[in-house]
Amino acid sequence: xxxxxxxxxxxxxxxxxxxxxxxxxxxxxxxxxxxxxxxxxxxxxxxxxxxxxxxxxxxxxxxxxxxxxxxxxxxxxxxxxxxxxxxxxxxxxxxxxxxxxxxxxxxxxxxxxxxxxxxxxxxxxxxxxxxxxxxxxxxxxxxxxxxxxxxxxxxxxxxxxxxxxxxxxxxxxxxxxxxxxxxxxxxxxxxxxxxxxxxxxxxxxxxxxxxxxxxxxxxxxxxxxxxxxxxxxxxxxxxxxxxxxxxxxxxxxxxxxxxxxxxxxxxxxxxxxxxxxxxxxxxxxxxxxxxxxxxxxxxxxxxxxxxxxxxxxxxxxxxxxxxxxxxxxxxxxxxxxxxxxxxxxxxxxxxxxxxxxxxxxxxxxxxxxxxxxxxxxxxxxxxxxxxxxxxxxxxxxxxxxxxxxxxxxxxxxxxxxxxxxxxxxxxxxxxxxxxx
Numbered sequence: 252x253x254x255x256x257x258x259x260x261x262x263x264x265x266x267x268x269x270x271x272x273x274x275x276x277x278x279x280x281x282x283x284x285x286x287x288x289x290x291x292x293x294x295x296x297x298x299x300x301x302x303x304x305x306x307x308x309x310x311x312x313x314x315x316x317x318x319x320x321x322x323x324x325x326x327x328x329x330x331x332x333x334x335x336x337x338x339x340x341x342x343x344x345x346x347x348x349x350x351x352x353x354x355x356x357x358x359x360x361x362x363x364x365x366x367x368x369x370x371x372x373x374x375x376x377x378x379x380x381x382x383x384x385x386x387x388x389x390x391x392x393x394x395x396x397x398x399x400x401x402x403x404x405x406x407x408x409x410x411x412x413x414x415x416x417x418x419x420x421x422x423x424x425x426x427x428x429x430x431x432x433x434x435x436x437x438x439x440x441x442x443x444x445x446x447x448x449x450x451x452x453x454x455x456x457x458x459x460x461x462x463x464x465x466x467x468x469x470x471x472x473x474x475x476x477x478x479x480x481x482x483x484x485x486x487x488x489x490x491x492x493x494x495x496x497x498x499x500x501x502x503x504x505x506x507x508x509x510x511x512x513x514x515x516x517x518x519x520x521x522x523x524x525x526x527x528x529x530x531x532x533x534x535x536x537x538x539x540x541x542x543x544x545x546x547x548x549x550x551x552x553x554x555x556x557x558x559x560x561x562x563x564x565x566x567x568x569x570x571x572x573x574x575x576x577x578x579x580x581x582x583x584x585x586x587x588x589x590x591x592x593x594x595x596x597x598x599x600x601x602x603x604x605x606x607x608x609x610x611x612x613x614x615x616x617x618x619x620x621x622x623x624x625x626x627x628x629x630x631x632x633x634x635x636x637x638x639x640x641x642x643x644x645x646x647x648x649x650x651x652x653x654x655x656x657x658x659x660x661x662x663x664x665x666x667x668x669x670x671x672x673x674x675x676x677x678x679x680x681x682x683x684x685x686x687x
Contacts (some may be wrong), residue, residue, distance in 0.1 A: 252546075265282075277554065284351070292306070292333060292336045293336045293339060293340055295413035296336055296337050296339075296340035296341075297340045297343060297344060299415075300337070300340060300341060300344060300350065300406045300412075301406055301407060301412035301413075301415050301416045301419075301533030302415075302416065302419060303333075303334070303336075303340070303341075303402055303406045303442035304337075304399070304402060304403060304406060304407070304416060304420075304653070305416050305419040305420040305423065306333060306337075306419075307330060307333040307334045307402075308330075308420070308442065308653075309420065309423045309424060309427065309442065309528075310329075310333055311326070311329045311330035311333050311334075312326070312330075312442060313427060320454065327391070327647075329407075334398060334399075334402065337402060337406070338402070339407055341402075341406065349458050350408070350409060352406075353401065353404045353405030353408060354404045354407075354408055354659075354660060356404060356613075356656070356659040356660075357612055357616060357659065358400070358609035358610075358612055358613045358656075358659060359404075360609075361464075361605070361608045361609025361610075361612060362396065362397040362400045362609050362652070363397065364392055364403065364605050364608070364609075365394070365396055365397045365606060365609070366394065367606060368393060368598060368602055368605050368606075369390050369393045369394045369566070372390070372392050372393075372562075372563070372565060372566040372597065372598045372602060373386050373566045373567075375558065375562070375563075375565040375566070375598075376389070376564075376565030376567040376568065377567075378565070379564070379565050381532065381564075381565055381566065381567030381568055381569070381585075381638075382569070383567070384492065384567075384568055385566075385567035385568075385569055385585050386566045386567030386585075387567075388567070388585055388586060389566040389567045389568075389585035389593070389597050390566050391647055392471055392590075392593055392594075392597075392647050392648070393566075393594075393598070393602070393606065393651060394584060394649055395501070395647035395648070395649045396606070396610075396647075396649070396652035397627040397650070397652060398649075398652065399649045399650075399652030399656070400609075400652040400653070400655060400656045401656075403652075403653055403656035403657060403660065404656050404659075404660065407600060407656075407657075407660055413660060413661070417449065420445075420446060421446055421450070421468060424442055424443060424472070425468060425471070426470065427442070427444055427474050428442075428472065437608040440475055440476040440477075440478075440479025440481055440484040440488075441479075441481075441484060441650070443472035443473075443476055444472070444476050444484055444487060444488055444491075444631075444634075445650065445654075446468070446469075446472055447472050447473055447476070447510070447662040448491055448495060448627030448628070448630055448631050449470050449486075449596070449624060449627050450465045450466075450468050450469035450472070450506075450517075450596075450625070450627070451465075451469050451495070451503065451506035451507055451510050451627060452467045452499075452502060452503055452506055452511070452624055452627045453465045453502070453506070454469060454505070454506035454509050454510060455502035455503055455505035455506030455509070456502045456506075457635075462509065465506075465654075466506075466509045466510055466512075467513055468511030469513065469514070470510055470512075470514040470515075473510065473514040474512075474514060476488050477514075479625055482641065483638040483641055483642035484638065486634070486637055486638045486641070487631075487634035487635050487637065487638040488634060489634075490630075490633055490634040490637045490638075491627075491630045491631050491633065491634035492507065492630075494618070494629070494630035494633045494634070495507060495627060495630045498618045498621065498626055498629075498630070499621065499622070499626050499627070499630070500621045500622030500626075501521045501622065502622055503622070503626060503627065517660040543580075545588040545641075548587055548588060549587055549588065549589045549592045551570050551587075552587045552589070552592040552593070552595065552596040553592060553596075554570075554594070555568060555570065555596040556592070556595040556596050556599065559599060560595075560599055560600055561599050561600055561601060562598065562599040562601055563594075563595060563596055563597045563598045563599035563602060564596060564597065564601075566585065566597050566598065567585050567597070568585055568596055568597055569585055585597055588641070588642065589639075589640060589641055589642070590639035590642065591603065591639060591640060592650055594606055608646050609655060610632065610636065610651055610655050613629070613632065613654075613659050614629045614632050614633060614636075614655070614658065616629075616658065616659060616662060617629030617632070617658035617659070617661075617662065618630075620662055620663055623661065623662065623663045624661035625658050625659070625661040625662045625663075626660055628654055628657040628658040631650075631654050631656045632651070632654040632655060632658060635648065635651060635653070635654065639651070
């Protein structure tokens, strides 16, 4: 009875949102379309909360790239609007009694500590005179981690939701990659790399046509990563493969071998495309180029850290009007082309330790569960932790919030025993039990 009332509440909410969309579309200007689109997305998230992260990641990248024309601010804003709609949908579903509580994990306290770190460090940064806009930019670099983490643990609460979200992500990513694969000048590979290790694991666990599909998709995504022209992504991929080989079981190694063969076949076929050939030539040109001003820029950040090593210079710190070798006079900070330099300069050793604490704890738990899906997720986390040594994208290392959550959500469920199992309601079967 209670569930029927809750579902009726969702339907009623949908009618209300539909009326809001109708009103918004009557207004003039682009704002009407944006507002109507946001309301539609909110209704989608109300019905299917597991779609929040796939839509937020892939939709944000697509819409932000098309609308923003390369403007990072538009890209970040699009991501945040989609994620904010997801948060509102979760609040409404919880209020209606549709959703259970999110899954509790061993990293919850650590991620909550990052929220506190952001607030305290922002106050400190404002107190010492850092610009509010710079404080906001630097705070985003930390706050994005717990945002993605808790969205994952509160939307992917069952095995069925995990599978649905993964399937949606792979299908949409495949379409986007097929469209952009042959476009010269394209960089990236992040979105496709996230899907490869889980597909490798699946390929090692299934047989027949399912293995063919999983291996083909993994090989196709691997070709996109190879053509990414992004050193950080290549490093992340190599570390991920190495960790999977060391800690993965038979299923992981079988999937890796099959994917390697499929990748060679797919790569050979793609090499016949003129656009792919041009992208391959760009890779060789890019490898001959130096890192430019990134080294001197990181040196400036480390100097800031050396002056205040414990707490850093506060969120939003910046060194103004400084000359970088082979570049120009410019302002450096609060974000550097090395994530750890960004953390050290802004929040010091204390902040760095707080950021790494929940991530490393999740990785440790995931790698201990051999022959489970948590191993590929933990391996990906290791890969991006290493890549963060040399990269700090202005849209934030959100994958370091997402991957720890996926690692913990895919841990094997321990057998609760016959007595405990008998006490679990039918609506919460063993695969849906909150994992401690």
